[in-house]
Amino acid sequence: MDLWNTFMTRKEDIWIAFQEHIMLAGIAMIIAIIIAVPLGVLLTRTPKLAEPIIGLAALIQTIPSLALLGFMLPIFGIGKTPAIIALTLYALLPILRNTYTGILGVDSSLVDAGKGMGMTSSQILLKVELPLTLPIIMAGVRTATVLTIGVAALATFIGAGGLGDLIDRGLRVADKNLILAGAIPAAILAIIFDFALKKLESKVTPKGLKN
Amino acid sequence: MIRFENVKKQYQDGFTALKNIDFEVKKGELLTLIGPSGCGKTTTMRMINRLIEPTEGKIYIDGQDISQLNPVELRRNIGYVIQQIGLFPHMTIEQNISLVPKLKKWEEKRYLARVDELLELVGLDPSVFKHRYPSELSGGQQQRVGVIRALAAEPEIILMDEPFSALDPISREQLQDDIVRLHEEINKTIVFVTHDMDEALKISSRIAIMKDGEIIQLDTPDKILRHPANDFVRGFIGKERMKKHTDDVLVPTAEDLMTTSTVTSSPRKGLAEAFKQMKDYKVDSLILIDRNKNFEGLVTLQKIEEHYKNEDLTLSAIKEENALTIQMNASVQEVAEIFHENNIGLIPVLDGERLAGIITRSSMMRGLAEWKLNE
Numbered sequence: 001m002d003l004w005n006t007f008m009t010r011k012e013d014i015w016i017a018f019q020e021h022i023m024l025a026g027i028a029m030i031i032a033i034i035i036a037v038p039l040g041v042l043l044t045r046t047p048k049l050a051e052p053i054i055g056l057a058a059l060i061q062t063i064p065s066l067a068l069l070g071f072m073l074p075i076f077g078i079g080k081t082p083a084i085i086a087l088t089l090y091a092l093l094p095i096l097r098n099t100y101t102g103i104l105g106v107d108s109s110l111v112d113a114g115k116g117m118g119m120t121s122s123q124i125l126l127k128v129e130l131p132l133t134l135p136i137i138m139a140g141v142r143t144a145t146v147l148t149i150g151v152a153a154l155a156t157f158i159g160a161g162g163l164g165d166l167i168d169r170g171l172r173v174a175d176k177n178l179i180l181a182g183a184i185p186a187a188i189l190a191i192i193f194d195f196a197l198k199k200l201e202s203k204v205t206p207k208g209l210k211n
Numbered sequence: 212m213i214r215f216e217n218v219k220k221q222y223q224d225g226f227t228a229l230k231n232i233d234f235e236v237k238k239g240e241l242l243t244l245i246g247p248s249g250c251g252k253t254t255t256m257r258m259i260n261r262l263i264e265p266t267e268g269k270i271y272i273d274g275q276d277i278s279q280l281n282p283v284e285l286r287r288n289i290g291y292v293i294q295q296i297g298l299f300p301h302m303t304i305e306q307n308i309s310l311v312p313k314l315k316k317w318e319e320k321r322y323l324a325r326v327d328e329l330l331e332l333v334g335l336d337p338s339v340f341k342h343r344y345p346s347e348l349s350g351g352q353q354q355r356v357g358v359i360r361a362l363a364a365e366p367e368i369i370l371m372d373e374p375f376s377a378l379d380p381i382s383r384e385q386l387q388d389d390i391v392r393l394h395e396e397i398n399k400t401i402v403f404v405t406h407d408m409d410e411a412l413k414i415s416s417r418i419a420i421m422k423d424g425e426i427i428q429l430d431t432p433d434k435i436l437r438h439p440a441n442d443f444v445r446g447f448i449g450k451e452r453m454k455k456h457t458d459d460v461l462v463p464t465a466e467d468l469m470t471t472s473t474v475t476s477s478p479r480k481g482l483a484e485a486f487k488q489m490k491d492y493k494v495d496s497l498i499l500i501d502r503n504k505n506f507e508g509l510v511t512l513q514k515i516e517e518h519y520k521n522e523d524l525t526l527s528a529i530k531e532e533n534a535l536t537i538q539m540n541a542s543v544q545e546v547a548e549i550f551h552e553n554n555i556g557l558i559p560v561l562d563g564e565r566l567a568g569i570i571t572r573s574s575m576m577r578g579l580a581e582w583k584l585n586e
Contacts, residue, residue: 113297116260116370117311117360118287131301206301208344 006177014166018185021162024080024155025148025189028087032144036092037137040099041125050100057093065090065151069158083152083160090151091144098140102133135205142197149190153182163189212238212400213259213368218268220254220424228254230424231268241394241401243411246421246447252404255421256370259402260289272368287315290361290369290399294377296353298345304330304356305341311364322363329359332396333389351382355389362397371403375410383410390414408448412436420444465546466539468578469560469568475500478507478527482515485526489515498559498566499530505564509534536561537570543579546570 007014043050060068068090072082106129114124156164166182169175213236220229229251236242244252257263258270261282270277277285298307305326312322327337333355345353354374361369375383391414394401405411411418412432419429420440428440436453439445445453474492476485478499485497489512499507508530518529535549536559549558550572557571570578 107295109293109295109297110299112262113291113293113295114299116262116286116291116293118283118285118314119310120283123314128299208300208302208346 003177003180006175006181010166010178010181014163014181014185017161017163017165017182018189020160021149021152021164021186021189024083024087024152024160024162025145028084028091028148028152029141029145031084031088032091032095032148033141035088036095036140037099040096040137041103041130043096043100044103054093054097054100057096060089061093066154066157069154073158078159080155080160082158083155083162087148087152087155091148094140094143094147095137096140098136099133102136103129105136106132131206132209135201135209138197138201138204142194142201145193145197146190149186149193153186212236212273213402214271215255215258216269216271218255218258218265218270220251220258220263221266228424229265232424232426234419234426234429236400236402237416238400239398240416241390241403241414243403243405243415243418244421245405245408245411245418246427248406249423250421251424252406252421253372256372256402256404259368259370260286260291287311287364288366288368290364290366292354292357292361292369292371292374294373296345296350296357296377298353298356298360300345303342303344304348307345307356308341308360308363310360315364317364325363329362330356332393333359349382350378351385354378354382354386358386358389358393362393362399367400369399369401371401373404373406376405376407387413408452412452420447463543463578463582464539465537465541465543465558465560465570466567467582468543468546468575469539469570470574470577471568473498473559473566473569475566476510476526477501478525478530480526481522482519482524482526482529483522485510486512486515486519496557497526498569499526500566504566506536506559506561506566508532509559534559538562539567543575546575550575 039053043053063071065086068086069083072086076082076085110128110132111124114128115121119127152162153164153167155162156168163182163186167179167186168182170178170180170182215232215234218229218232219227221227232251232255244255246252254263258265259272259277261277264278272285298304299310302310305323308326308329309317309322312325317325326341330337330340335352335355340348340352340356345356348356358371358374361371375386378386387410390401390403394414403411403414415432417429417431418435420427420435420443422443428435428444430438435444436448439448439453474488474494474497476488476497476499478501489495489497495512497510499509501507507527510526510530514529514531518524535553535555537546537549539560539562546558549555557569559569560567
């Protein structure tokens with residue numbers, strides 16, 4: 001009952017934090033997709049660069065999320081911008097790696113057939129490679145989104161707001177209801193996005209590949 | 212129609228895939244490139260639509276040097292069928308077939324009509340199949356679509372790279388029949404790569420047999436069966452096929468009539484030694500060979516007896532200079548003629564320079580009898 005009261009009395013705070021949280025994660029995801037998908041495609045065309053760049057993305061991923069946010073402080077200060085930059089860096093790897101391996105995984109005989117039939121390399125990319133890779137790229141986006149929503153809860157420590165604010169405040173005053181008021185919406189958010197993206201993933205899977 | 216002039220392909224690691232290939236594909240013919248793997252047949256074919264560029268030499272289509280053409284445009288005017296079929300799994304049959312016409316900016320009405328026409332041509336009901344996806348078709352049906360996709364934009368030239376080798380035997384037979392029929396109906400120039408000699412004999416106007424980056428023989432199936440250029444071609448065709456395809460025309464050769472149990476000697480041997488050898492083996496001639504089994508000549512018992520008293524002579528001094536010999540692939544008629552026109556007891560049979568055996572009158576009779584039995 002106390003939890004319910006906390007939710008009711010704090011509903012405006014929660015709503016604002018919820019919106020901030022979506023905004024942080026959402027902007028970071030959009031930027032990550034805009035960078036990682038073309039980069040992934042580019043890496044399949046320049047195999048020499050692939051190893052070091054994917055290695056770098058993997059390296060960023062190994063940095064503990066709180067530490068990564070901490071690194072942002074001296075460079076970009078506090079607030080939303082450094083948080084979004086950190087979240088973007090964090091989201092790059094799953095998308096980049098799935099795009100890269102997805103395109104490389106396209107049956108080489110299809111690329112040969114397309115080339116032999118007189119498709120240009122951009123036509124092969126847009127009409128053959130990307131449509132066939134889209135489900136794999138979407139799987140990467142889904143992984144990255146759930147990850148980003150989770151990490152965004154830590155963004156409060158560099159003053160970026162979000163549901164992490166409520167959790168942090170709850171921890172400081174040892175109010176478990178307040179902690180849950182931040183944690184439950186964050187969990188729901190992750191579950192909803194995971195579900196929605198899963199639907200989208202199956203929607204972008206070409207019909208001919210489903211059975 | 213398509214002409215190769217001194218075309219050579221060497222890879223950076225120094226491997227020479229093609230050594231100065233020179234040939235022409237005539238308009239409307241179905242030319243098969245055949246040979247063991249690594250002989251350069253696929254490389255040759257893929258040069259026609261510039262998927263591989265030659266290191267040296269020129270390729271002309273209708274007199275035009277293709278290295279001067281835009282490769283993408285060139286490929287849109289050449290049909291291409293591959294072994295792995297290569298239908299796009301995310302596109303319907305209709306979308307797959309109309310892909311090149313769309314690239315060539317055909318009007319929708321025209322290419323849709325073309326899809327129906329082509330599906331009917333290979334016995335696939337358009338209303339059933341055109342909205343299906345490749346995964347909903349059997350392997351044989353998929354490759355039928357693969358073939359008509361190559362025909363879609365009405366190219367003058369079609370390249371086929373082992374298109375049927377991954378199919379089951381029944382589908383393969385059917386598709387070969389389809390190709391023969393299509394080739395007669397549409398009269399396109401087709402270059403077909405295969406490693407299956409039966410397939411090549413069945414469908415080809417002409418066959419180019421390749422080995423180690425060279426064309427060993429280029430001729431009609433019939434000519435190749437009757438006159439294989441060398442042992443490699445003969446081996447590649449196989450004896451059974453030569454018999455099957457040429458029926459009564461095939462005759463026994465010297466190889467069939469000879470015996471390999473020959474009594475040989477070195478030209479440096481003395482006469483007494485030779486005399487004893489002939490007595491031991493009960494023969495009246497000795498075949499002289501060198502260390503490499505190359506034929507050196509022939510000595511008769513009569514000659515040895517004539518010179519027997521001269522102890523310093525060796526066999527090479529008394530050998531028959533112009534002994535009649537015959538090659539392994541000589542026909543039975545040639546053998547019979549030699550026996551008929553010369554009073555000799557045996558004919559050495561040579562494989563190039565080397566002694567392969569001898570034909571005597573009795574070995575000839577035995578050979579003919581065995582030949583008849585094997586038939």
